[in-house]
Amino acid sequence: MIQKNKISSTTPPERNRRGGLVQEVVQHLASQIQAGRLNPGDQLPTESAIMKELAVSRTVVREAISRLQASALVETRHGIGTFVLQAPTTDNFSIGDQDMSTVEDVINVLELRISLETEAAGLAAQRAKPENLDAMGKALQSFAAAIDGKSDAVPSDFEFHLVVAKATGNQHFADLMTYLGKRIIPRTRVNTADQAPEGREAYLRRVHSEHESIYNAIRNQDAESARAAMRTHLSNSRDRLRKPREDKT
Template sequence: MLSVKTLGGAVATQARRPRGLVPEIVTALEADMQGGRLLPGDKLPTESALMARFEVSRTVVREAISRLQAAGRVETRHGIGTFVMAPRVAEPTFRIAPEDFATVADVISLLELRISLESEAASLAAQRRDEASLASMGAALAAFEAAIHADSDAVPSDFQFHMEVARATGNRHFADLMTYLGTMIIPRTRLKTAGDAPEGRLAYLERVHHEHESIYRAVRDRDAEAARAAMRTHLANSRERLRRAQTSENSAAH
């Protein structure tokens, strides 16, 4: 039998399993940490004390401590001892990668996220914009118009316009998120939305340009509600165009 003595002196008797001693010791020590009997910064008992407590060999104790080290629960300071570490903070899990744009449904999902974020960004931009940010938005508009008449998909200037709106908020987090997402937020980078538009590429892009102009005018006029509505309309129109395309594809498949 394996007797496991708790820090408080109580004894729990468990069946000795030749290959299960290390996990049992790891579990018991983690329970001590979670229960507050071993706090971050506390020094673990010596190897000899742990050998006596768990009635195991030095090799088993060292293997258990090695596993705790690998899990980031303890650290050994040579010549001093082994100390409990604070629990690791979970790493951020939010991520939008190119593979998340594999289908029309994926692109629609991102547009729904953009509608909530960029509509508010446009409203803030209208309230906070200065002449420099307005000039940058105007330059992006001009570049978009030039691109669509040069047989281009106008993706860089399209993204730049949305980026300048985000920057005009004066809140760096909006611009940081746009930078993180990059040009892949523009549906045309993932799908042939312009080429497949019923009205043709040029008419499609000119409509997008007019929607951008509506946003620009509202920001220029410092009309926060109009700017929010114009951005929402612009992105919602993109979403609806994609939904119609998705419905057509599904109908053709059946």
């Protein structure tokens, strides 16, 4: 008997561009299939259900399903619904929660981010529009407010990095950051803030200060300074994770 499975409740971050939203829905549904929550032969939730779960329009849902059809992951039977054909092949690039389970895993992803986001910051300095700078400023304000509110500031931290990626004007940077999601923030995987020698609040304020340096360089259209500020920020995160491990050797 055909089952109608529900999409998990994890909702991707909101996006401003339809193309980005379409890719988020594609990635979300593909992850449900890959994880076995939707199996070959299962019927996808209705368009209305997906729209409600992910807060997207019908057009976005239809474009996402079209992409899944083009990848031969699903097929639509007119008058019946859309059904899963197969799981995405495992030889495609992916970074799942299982790949972020240890400190070493987090360090590895930070090394990837250093190469990716350093260049993104430089491109953002050259291409950022006023609305991008406004969005960065709002993310910084949210981060500061989260510190004052004794929060971990993870949402605003990720939002800042996502906005920098968007400011490149190259959708691939933003799509990859969206795919990686909030789990790329180290303190979602390890207790970097709680274990910081200077204390949680001082640690978060230092991260905030590093973000401000990146923002100022981008606002000043100084590509090299933006690259250097981003590289320093992410390298500091990596080195903070490395130090306790090195002290034990």
